[in-house]
Amino acid sequence: MPIQYYIILALALFCIGVVGVLVRRNAIIIFMCIELMLNAVNLLLVAFSKMHNAALAATNAQAGVEGQLFVFFIMVVAAAEVSVGLAIIVMMYRNVHSVDVNFLNRLKN
Amino acid sequence: MSNLVYLVPLFPLIGFLINGLLRKSLSKSLIALIGSGAILASFIVSLVLFFNVKSHGGEVVSYFNFINVNKLVVPFAFQVDQLSSLFLLIITGIGFLIHLYSSAYMHEEENEHYGRYFAYLNLFVFSMLLLVLGANYVIMFIGWEGVGLCSYLLIGFWFKNNNYNYAAKKAFVMNRIGDLGFLLAIFWIIAKLGTVSYGDVFASVSKLTPTDITTITILLFVGAMGKSAQIPLYTWLPDAMAGPTPVSALIHAATMVTAGIYMIARSNVLYSLSEVAQHLVAVIGIATALFAATIAIKQNDIKKVLAYSTVSQLGYMFLGLGVGAYTGAVFHVMTHAFFKALLFLGAGSVIHAMHHEQDIRKMGGLKKYLPITHITFLIGCIAISGIPPFSGFFSKDEILAAAYEHSPVLWGIGVATAGLTAFYMFRLYATTFLGTFRGTHNQEYHLHESPSAMTIPLIVLAVLSVLGGLVGVPEVLGGHHELHQFLSPVLTSEVKHESVHSTEYMLMGVSVAIAVIAILFAINKFSKKPELRDADGFGKVLENKWYVDELYDNIIVNPLNNLGAFFKNIIERKGIDGIVNGVGRLVTYSSRQLRLLQNGLVGGYILFMVLAIVVLIFIWINDNFIFSFFSKHF
Amino acid sequence: MGVTQILFWFLSALAIFSAVMVLVSKSPVHSVLWLIAVFFAISGHYILLNAQFLAIVNIIVYAGAIMVLFLFVIMLMNLNKETEPQKNLWMKLTGVVSGGCLLIVLISLVRQATEIKDKIALTNKGDIGLIKVLGKTLFSGYIVPFEISSVLFLSAMIGAVVIGKKD
Numbered sequence: 001m002p003i004q005y006y007i008i009l010a011l012a013l014f015c016i017g018v019v020g021v022l023v024r025r026n027a028i029i030i031f032m033c034i035e036l037m038l039n040a041v042n043l044l045l046v047a048f049s050k051m052h053n054a055a056l057a058a059t060n061a062q063a064g065v066e067g068q069l070f071v072f073f074i075m076v077v078a079a080a081e082v083s084v085g086l087a088i089i090v091m092m093y094r095n096v097h098s099v100d101v102n103f104l105n106r107l108k109n
Numbered sequence: 110m111s112n113l114v115y116l117v118p119l120f121p122l123i124g125f126l127i128n129g130l131l132r133k134s135l136s137k138s139l140i141a142l143i144g145s146g147a148i149l150a151s152f153i154v155s156l157v158l159f160f161n162v163k164s165h166g167g168e169v170v171s172y173f174n175f176i177n178v179n180k181l182v183v184p185f186a187f188q189v190d191q192l193s194s195l196f197l198l199i200i201t202g203i204g205f206l207i208h209l210y211s212s213a214y215m216h217e218e219e220n221e222h223y224g225r226y227f228a229y230l231n232l233f234v235f236s237m238l239l240l241v242l243g244a245n246y247v248i249m250f251i252g253w254e255g256v257g258l259c260s261y262l263l264i265g266f267w268f269k270n271n272n273y274n275y276a277a278k279k280a281f282v283m284n285r286i287g288d289l290g291f292l293l294a295i296f297w298i299i300a301k302l303g304t305v306s307y308g309d310v311f312a313s314v315s316k317l318t319p320t321d322i323t324t325i326t327i328l329l330f331v332g333a334m335g336k337s338a339q340i341p342l343y344t345w346l347p348d349a350m351a352g353p354t355p356v357s358a359l360i361h362a363a364t365m366v367t368a369g370i371y372m373i374a375r376s377n378v379l380y381s382l383s384e385v386a387q388h389l390v391a392v393i394g395i396a397t398a399l400f401a402a403t404i405a406i407k408q409n410d411i412k413k414v415l416a417y418s419t420v421s422q423l424g425y426m427f428l429g430l431g432v433g434a435y436t437g438a439v440f441h442v443m444t445h446a447f448f449k450a451l452l453f454l455g456a457g458s459v460i461h462a463m464h465h466e467q468d469i470r471k472m473g474g475l476k477k478y479l480p481i482t483h484i485t486f487l488i489g490c491i492a493i494s495g496i497p498p499f500s501g502f503f504s505k506d507e508i509l510a511a512a513y514e515h516s517p518v519l520w521g522i523g524v525a526t527a528g529l530t531a532f533y534m535f536r537l538y539a540t541t542f543l544g545t546f547r548g549t550h551n552q553e554y555h556l557h558e559s560p561s562a563m564t565i566p567l568i569v570l571a572v573l574s575v576l577g578g579l580v581g582v583p584e585v586l587g588g589h590h591e592l593h594q595f596l597s598p599v600l601t602s603e604v605k606h607e608s609v610h611s612t613e614y615m616l617m618g619v620s621v622a623i624a625v626i627a628i629l630f631a632i633n634k635f636s637k638k639p640e641l642r643d644a645d646g647f648g649k650v651l652e653n654k655w656y657v658d659e660l661y662d663n664i665i666v667n668p669l670n671n672l673g674a675f676f677k678n679i680i681e682r683k684g685i686d687g688i689v690n691g692v693g694r695l696v697t698y699s700s701r702q703l704r705l706l707q708n709g710l711v712g713g714y715i716l717f718m719v720l721a722i723v724v725l726i727f728i729w730i731n732d733n734f735i736f737s738f739f740s741k742h743f
Numbered sequence: 744m745g746v747t748q749i750l751f752w753f754l755s756a757l758a759i760f761s762a763v764m765v766l767v768s769k770s771p772v773h774s775v776l777w778l779i780a781v782f783f784a785i786s787g788h789y790i791l792l793n794a795q796f797l798a799i800v801n802i803i804v805y806a807g808a809i810m811v812l813f814l815f816v817i818m819l820m821n822l823n824k825e826t827e828p829q830k831n832l833w834m835k836l837t838g839v840v841s842g843g844c845l846l847i848v849l850i851s852l853v854r855q856a857t858e859i860k861d862k863i864a865l866t867n868k869g870d871i872g873l874i875k876v877l878g879k880t881l882f883s884g885y886i887v888p889f890e891i892s893s894v895l896f897l898s899a900m901i902g903a904v905v906i907g908k909k910d
Contacts, residue, residue: 001751003862006788007853009755013781015846016762022716022838028771028817032778035809036762039785042801046872047864050792054865065871065880071797072881075804076892080899082809086816087903093820094909101711712834716841723844730852 006047013040027089027099031082038078042071114170114187116154117197118238120147125231132224140220141212144227148208148234152201159194166598167191169244169308176247180303188244188307192599195439196241196371199446203363204234206566210454211355213562214461226266226353233259237364241371245305246295249372253291253336256365257284263360264352276348283345287335291372294328297321311378319383326379326386330393333369337423340397344658346420350412354457357412362419362453363446370426370442374600377435381601391431391515395522398424400655402529406536407651410467411456414537418493419449421530425508428523434511435600436593440581441504443592447577448492448501451570455486458559458567459541463552469537474546478556481564483542485571490538492574494531494624497617500578506617507583513616524620531624535631543636585613747866750791758784771822775813782806792864794872 013036020033049067056063089099096103124147128140135143167190176183189197208230215226236255243249265277298305301321302313314322333339338346349361360366373380373390380387398421405417422445429438460467462479476483492499495506505527513520546553558564582588650656706713728735761780768774782805789798853859870876881889 001747001791001864001866003859003864004853005751005755006864007859008850009758009788011846011849011853012759013762015842015849016759016766018719018845019839019842020766022712022719022842023766023835025712026771026822028813028822029765029774032765032774032813035805036765036778036781039782039801039805042797043785043788046789046792046794046797049871050794050864050866050869051859051862053869053871054863057865057869062871062876062880065876068794068797068872068877069881069885072800072877073888073892075800076896079804079809080895082812083899083903084906086812087906090816090819091906099820099822712838716837719841719845723841723848726845726848726852730848730855 003051010040010044025100027101045071114189117151118235120150121231121235125228128224129228133221137223140224140227145208148205152205155197155201162194183247186244187242190599191596193241200237200364203446203450207355207359210563210566213560214355229262247305260360263356264349273351276351280345280349283342284335287332290328290331294325297325323383323385326383337366337369338420339393343420347413347416350416358450358453362449367442373430374435374439377601387431390427394424394427394431398526402526404654405533407648409470411469415452429508432511432515436596437507440592444500444504444577448489448574451574452489455482458482462556469540471548472541473544476542479558485567488571488574490534493534500574503578503581527620528623528627531627532631535628536635539632539635585610754784754787771817779806779810791866793869796874796877
């Protein structure tokens with residue numbers, strides 16, 4: 001498949017994630033949208049890895065493997081992030097009894 | 110001799126510095142001693158100089174270059190000749206008497222103000238001496254401004270009274286108008302001749318065109334108008350009576366106001382070459398003389414009468430200058446200094462006795478309470494009225510005779526003015542000293558003759574007023590007119606007394622007769638029943654000084670005030686302040702709006718982040734287009 | 744159009760549709776479920792690209808562990824349609840428009856890029872996505888990052904416990 005398709009697909013998912021961050025106020029949904037954006041990037045990384053593999057397979061059969069390794073590490077980081085992030089959200093809910101990010105504008109004052 | 114000249118102005122300067130700087134710590138008697146002593150020292154040096162000049166003639170003493178720019182060199186030089194040495198004597202002599210008088214007159218002042226007063230007075234004498242001694246127009250101008258400043262300071266001496274401050278300001282501003290003329294004249298001389306020293310200027314008058322001479326002389330005359338209170342710049346002088354009376358005597362009668370006469374007499378070489386300027390001087394002079402005399406008739410403030418009388422007499426002097434009788438004018442300056450200082454000091458003595466009451470309608474019958482003041486004042490009145498053999502007669506007669514040569518009309522007005530002068534002076538005398546006392550009992554109880562520090566100057570001045578004219582007894586009366594001979598090296602005298610003696614006798618007779626009639630009429634009219642009511646009809650116009658002040662207010666002061674108010678309210682407030690405040694308000698407003706962006710809502714921040722990314726990527730994509738656009742257009 | 748293409752388009756449509764549904768769902772639980780659908784679609788893409796290991800890991804870690812964690816938190820807080828905070832319409836519109844702008848700009852960027860004009864991503868072929876190759880690379884060249892990531896996990900775990908602890 002032409003690489004553009006994958007890029008555009010990944011961009012679409014990423015932008016949907018961005019829009020989600022912008023329009024939703026629920027902290028958990030925003031968090032989910034961030035996960036969505038991460039996944040869009042993962043998809044793109046895999047696609048690029050395969051693109052490199054296709055281009056350089058003649059000289060190096062394993063060209064592009066680092067891309068997929070990167071995705072692996074991103075998943076690791078995402079899992080860690082989710083555990084801490086959700087803990088923070090639970091904490092926040094415990095304090096303000098809401099998951100609305102607009103309640104968290106106390107820095108203003 | 111030359112090593113003495115600088116001492117003349119130096120003594121008053123030292124006196125000024127000591128009294129000015131140490132006024133808080135010195136005692137009153139010490140202040141008076143320093144102030145008067147400085148002037149006395151100056152007077153003694155002046156006497157030495159005078160006799161030296163008399164035997165050896167004048168000279169110019171140069172000290173250093175005051176201004177040295179390119180081709181223009183203005184030396185700081187003193188010119189001691191017949192004219193300036195005579196003025197030196199008048200200034201320091203009368204100045205000393207008035208200092209002496211002041212030491213008693215001002216004794217009620219606090220120590221600090223007493224010192225301030227003498228400091229100002231010494232500074233004035235210093236400036237006046239500088240004015241007279243200066244060997245070029247620039248040095249004269251320094252003194253000219255100095256006396257203006259001192260006049261301002263002394264008119265507003267009692268600065269707690271706002272009216273006095275206004276009077277001081279008025280005097281200063283009026284003088285500035287005249288000073289502008291003087292300055293322009295100096296510039297003109299520099300532009301045309303490249304020098305300002307009297308000797309060089311007078312030696313090279315032939316290089317000047319008639320137009321130049323006329324312009325310079327008229328501009329100089331404008332300066333003299335301001336300083337010597339001539340129409341149209343005279344209105345400050347009557348208001349200047351706000352100052353202490355000795356100040357009025359010294360500055361606003363005897364010395365400073367004659368600076369204009371001195372300047373024109375000094376520049377007589379130029380004036381003799383410009384008929385237009387001479388006519389102008391004569392006409393303004395006689396008009397002022399008559400005009401001020403009419404006003405003086407209806408004034409009820411003892412000092413105001415004397416002030417208008419001063420303006421009138423100054424007009425006489427300008428008449429003399431205008432008709433070429435420079436000697437006569439200088440002669441009149443001298444005699445006028447004697448009797449006007451005498452009159453003012455006498456008035457001061459009266460005011461002192463009356464506890465600062467100046468309205469003559471509340472006086473009367475002071476003859477028996479103030480015998481010395483009365484006698485001396487009477488002498489002054491006779492002298493100013495021009496009764497022989499008192500000093501005023503000789504000087505006034507000389508001017509009138511010269512005016513007659515020039516034009517009988519001028520003479521006629523002059524004689525009429527002389528009659529008016531006699532009339533209002535004796536109206537003043539009769540209302541003040543004759544009749545019965547009209548003040549309060551309290552005032553009557555406290556009436557007393559002034560202390561000797563005040564009466565001695567009065568007596569000295571009275572003697573001078575009587576005898577002062579003898580230095581200028583004309584040939585027709587069997588004299589030699591020694592003053593004329595003395596001054597002849599520095600004053601051109603085109604008017605020769607060619608007229609037959611019978612005419613001169615006739616002229617003298619007429620003027621004396623008119624004066625005597627006026628005196629008798631005034632004494633008769635006012636000694637028994639003085640006019641106590643406010644004047645009505647034409648008298649009211651005179652009492653209100655022809656409404657000249659109101660006229661000036663309406664045509665000059667108010668439009669200027671309105672213009673100032675316009676600039677202040679519209680240009681300044683709305684325009685300049687509007688711009689400045691507008692910028693401030695814009696910043697405040699925009700920052701208030703921008704503040705809303707910092708709302709603490711994460712969503713908003715992210716939104717802007719996204720928008721910024723969009724913009725940046727857009728620019729990145731189109732960078733070629735954008736950069737070519739900028740490089741093409743900027 | 745081969746099976747690969749059909750699958751590609753189908754999975755792409757599913758991913759985008761599901762992603763949009765994540766946004767528009769009122770209930771957080773529905774959002775989670777639609778997000779799981781997105782992850783499954785992306786895993787499908789991985790399989791198309793012959794990256795089986797990542798596909799499996801994606802399903803296990805994301806669709807499984809992470810999303811269960813989300814679901815667990817949502818249920819713990821008893822979030823539903825009624826408690827869902829709503830932004831006003833203008834804010835939503837602004838968000839959509841700016842996101843759309845970003846997409847358009849990025850796509851136009853991609854369309855301009857000449858380096859990737861004729862590049863293709865290898866589908867159904869190649870063995871770099873196989874667990875054997877990945878494992879060898881990971882444990883030979885990337886052993887240190889791997890160990891560091893395990894430390895990261897440990898610290899994240901401790902952090903989550905500390906933060907979530909009721910004090």
